[in-house]
Amino acid sequence: MFVELNNLLNTTPDRAEQGKLTLLCDAKTDGSFLVHHFLSFYLKANCKVCFVALFQSFSHYNIVGQKLGVNLTVARERGQLVFLEGLKSAVDVFFQTQEEPHPLQFLREANAGNLKPLFEFVREALKPVDGGEARWTYPVLLVDDLSVLLSLGVGAVAVLDFIHYCRATVCWELKGNMVILVHDSGDVEDEENNILLNGVSHQSHLILRAEGLATGFCRDVHGQLRILWRRPSQPTAQRDQSLTYQYKIQDKSVSFFAKGMSPAVL
Template identity: 55%
Template sequence: MFPELQNLLSPERHQFTLITDWKTDGSFLVHHFLSHYLKSHYKVCFVALAQSFSHYSLIAQKLGVSLINARDQGQLVFLEGLKSYTSLLFSDTPEAESQNPLRFLRTSSDLQPLYDFVYAALTPSAGEEWKCSVLIVDDVGLLISLGVTTLQILDFIHYCRASVCCELQGDLVCLVRRDEEDEDSELLARSLCHQSGLILQAEGLSTGFCKDVHGQLTITHKKQNRSAIYQYKIQDKSVSFFAPGLSTAVL
């Protein structure tokens, strides 16, 4: 986790946190939440649609977390979307397909199988003593490129928010990438903004690349009706945040 970032965020619980990025890579925010929740002894269901398990594991290791140990101990339930989708395409076994959380991609139906997977993963079992339940999705917008409609994704997030945040008293974190030239992704991002309680908007600098400033982050706390803008620099194992115009690049 990045302690400096955690200090900037709201301590509110049971909320939906939306991460968006535009002309930059906001995945460092996903890595922050993943490592933070695991270190805080939360039960985490990670729906990874963007990268492989090894990718997330390597970065988590730099942040002091072992995803392999967390998975083996039952603290982390990891759905590797790339692997599941490949298995779905080349599977000739009906039984294997019936257990695949992404099987809706073959039938163009709603995302009920994925929701059922998430709910089963986060519902407390006898003997479990995790602090709380958390669902992280990276990147939900990729489902659009696989033929899922924006409305189906919004329904899925709505039911996940109702179950995770309300029923299970947990948190939901979701990343969606913005593209002004893609109407579906823009509609999805704008619609999810209305459902979320905390919005983290990562953007590239309007002035272009700078080695001392990698981007700008806008943090919006909707319940508190306030926003703050920071610029940041990503380092090997940390991220530095500062007010716009206060980086060493302009001193």
């Protein structure tokens, strides 16, 4: 059975409901293709998107987006996409002259735990405007990659507080969705990253965990994706459901198949 990523996620329960937090877990593999998919999916769905990009440049996401059928430049010009380019902004922070706080203001502070300016940026980007409610279907916050904040000196508790406030605003108040990528340190003992991963996992409604193959590199199978969705309203026995697929990343799409069903085997 071969399916595309769009069709795969369309089969997940409660996909159409708003107010959901999706966790993309990158475990010793490159799970960025999931970020690109969700970005293109929400732009095509006419959602208002705030993209906090801490890992790659705007040009990188735009090039991949064009392969997936979306133009980030056009989306940004028409007001559909609000893009925070972390790599560029990190430099601008040290040379800014305006008095207003920068979203990455914590880079200049001795205490790197203040993410309030970043939250204010997200809230301002997605707040409803006059006539805007009818223009976009619902707001979406994407963060790539949340683990970068840890490497910049922000504590896990501060990052979890940031996610909590974003979830309260985007998911509960605005009835939108959140999609965030977090790296899994795996066998490496990283207490802060484990706290962050466990904390976000506990709040997530859908978890997509991209993993490498236990057998090592394969030309026709690039990894496997474990999908776990939670439905708190359901009885305990039916609350958590999971699926596991193997995948191959192609130029303009990703193909998924059951274990043992790759072209190399067939």
